[in-house]
Amino acid sequence: MTERIREFLRDRRERGIDEGPVLVVDLDVVKDNYTAFAKALPDTRVFYAVKANPAPEVLSLLASMGSCFDTASVQEIEMALAAGATPDRISFGNTIKKERDIARAYALGIRLFAIDCQAEADKVARAAPGAKVFCRILCDGAGAEWPLSRKFGCEPAMAVDVLEHAFKAGLEPYGISFHVGSQQRNQHAWDRALAQAAAVFKECGERGINLSMVNLGGGFPTKYLKNVPTVRTYGNAIFKALRKHFGNRIPETIIEPGRGMVGNAGMIETEVVLVSKKSEEDDVRWVYLDIGKFGGLAETMDESIRYAIKTPRDADAMAPCVLAGPTCDSADVLYEKQPYPLPVSLEIGDKLLIEGTGAYTSTYSAVAFNGLPPLKTIHI
Amino acid sequence: MTERIREFLRDRRERGIDEGPVLVVDLDVVKDNYTAFAKALPDTRVFYAVKANPAPEVLSLLASMGSCFDTASVQEIEMALAAGATPDRISFGNTIKKERDIARAYALGIRLFAIDCQAEADKVARAAPGAKVFCRILCDGAGAEWPLSRKFGCEPAMAVDVLEHAFKAGLEPYGISFHVGSQQRNQHAWDRALAQAAAVFKECGERGINLSMVNLGGGFPTKYLKNVPTVRTYGNAIFKALRKHFGNRIPETIIEPGRGMVGNAGMIETEVVLVSKKSEEDDVRWVYLDIGKFGGLAETMDESIRYAIKTPRDADAMAPCVLAGPTCDSADVLYEKQPYPLPVSLEIGDKLLIEGTGAYTSTYSAVAFNGLPPLKTIHI
Structure with a gap:
């Protein structure tokens, strides 16, 4: 308000x-939210989830502040580019993509794609040769208000095979992503998912595949009727969990706030x-x-x-x-x-x-x- | 298919x-469906529920065949008029209307409005003086596949008061409407609702208000995975129920097929x-x-x-x-x-x-x- x-x-x-x-959307609030995320997780790149509100005004503002963009479709990629983002600041984060849309994204310069199964890795390998891929793993989403189904992601054990498959297909296995559930009011929800991510990192490493990145997803809440923890609280909890599960080899991280950025x-x-x-x-x-x-x-x-x-x-x-x-x-x-x-x-x-x-x-x-x-x- | x-x-x-x-919509099928409704209930006027598919091609076809139109908004009224329907063939069937939208509809020539409470009657009386109104009554919708809530309509006992109130406010209490639930696979669902409608007719009559019309609503199904009775079967069942509850004083009737017309x-x-x-x-x-x-x-x-x-x-x-x-x-x-x-x-x-x-x-x-x-x- x-x-x-x-x-x-x-x-x-x-x-x-x-x-x-x-x-009516107040862009000053979006600005403040971006700043809060950037401060709370200073070593993490922010990929704004365009689907939350793809208005040109929002995208241009965030692009000018240095935000990256998580997109769900070729149309959203085009919107992010139109707002001034360079292709290296855009990920195609939908695990369900038509092969011709992957090719379009690749032609637009996109080199970072989400996958969650071998068939999707094959599509990316054919349409975007050599691109970076991250594999989404399932996460139970306990504590989230907007229900997450099992629609996106695979079991962590399978993620290792998917990434190895991607590697063999000529892609660059780049990391792991997960989503703790939208409107996640428990800042500790990232802990369990990060434990799983660390296990995948380890198992991949044993197969000679060195992952670099953990995509911490979205889930950062907006205050509706109940109070929610501050962005800073989330930042602290996530950093602690990263330290706990990755020790002093903390990977590159990205977050994908959508609701938390514009809600x-x-x-x-x-x-x-x-x-x-x-x-x-x-x-x-x-x-x-x-x-x-x-x-x-x-x-x-x-x-x-x-x-x-x-x-x-x-x-x-x-x-x-x-x-x-x-x-x-x-x-x-x-x-x-x-x-x-x-x-x-x-x-x-x-x-x-x-x-x-x-x-x-x-x-x-x-x-x-x-x-x-x-x-x-x-x-x- | x-x-x-x-x-x-x-x-x-x-x-x-x-x-x-x-x-892809095959207009020949729409044509056949209209003919089937017109034949199955020869004394009933067909008001196509525009919301089901408001494409100009569908509306023009139906207008040319003589259909009337049940509309949910001023925009739908304008679409029906653009398709060639005259205002006397259009009802404003939404029980939830802004007063300024009622005024717009009245200015476009609409004289038939749905209501389900005194406050809505007051709005119509102010914005569309002298118009005909029908009061929607609640109906349990048992047997329907698309759930009907209690959102539209009032208890039959209250309908009598609402219609009397409308009369006192200068409107013409014209009849009763109900909806047996969308995708209603039981052709006998109309029986109980018609019993209630007849009771409202009687009670209104005792207060000196003579109703003329029963709006039998929609509910006519489309075949999905399960078979559904033919339109003729519905026509027969409805005619029998009308005869049973209204004897030889069968009122004017209208139906509002949407799904059944274009599904x-x-x-x-x-x-x-x-x-x-x-x-x-x-x-x-x-x-x-x-x-x-x-x-x-x-x-x-x-x-x-x-x-x-x-x-x-x-x-x-x-x-x-x-x-x-x-x-x-x-x-x-x-x-x-x-x-x-x-x-x-x-x-x-x-x-x-x-x-x-x-x-x-x-x-x-x-x-x-x-x-x-x-x-x-x-x-x-």
């Missing part, structure tokens, strides 16, 4: 602009469209907003991310509500299993602020479901 | 176009990007496609809709797979709790056809998540 955003929205309303919902920089202004009950006896109200699951708040899926919501009546008495989006889709309900407390005085037309929405909102938005336009985003 | 689509895709590939994924007209061609295992011991393969939950297959949420998938190797032995999408989001997994059987011979680069994807796909697609473009759609 920044004063700059509040002021911007106030000014916008005074000028009579009232087309909601809108996401708290954004705020969505939304409007109450309807407040109603389903029967005279209901004690829980239904509150309908002009944004929902398909308008940018996809991370409310299974009520995983619980955003902080501010209303102009927060001094009044509160009562639980079912909170829903504006579409004719009955699955477009944000919080129902655990109703959300909102002022009893809440009225149709009230403007609410949804905090911590700078990451994983704008690009998640449906292209035109129910004819509704994608989430409007403004960077200030 | 139509021969026209197969031929189109074959021809496309021969011309060297290989940018997937793509949704089986579309087929998505997708490519296998990766087939892998997480460890040597895994017996379930992971198969990654170039389309997933955020690229148009949002209805795989909670594995609700289970699509039929055809491969070029369906004669081979099958084995269960976890099926996932291409994004760097670990939630982008289509079928995991109940793995999907696919040929053991399946290879990277194979083209798969996902059937029954003409509804609720193109517009659900994320605008640019992971830098990926929204689902490309072609109507033939």
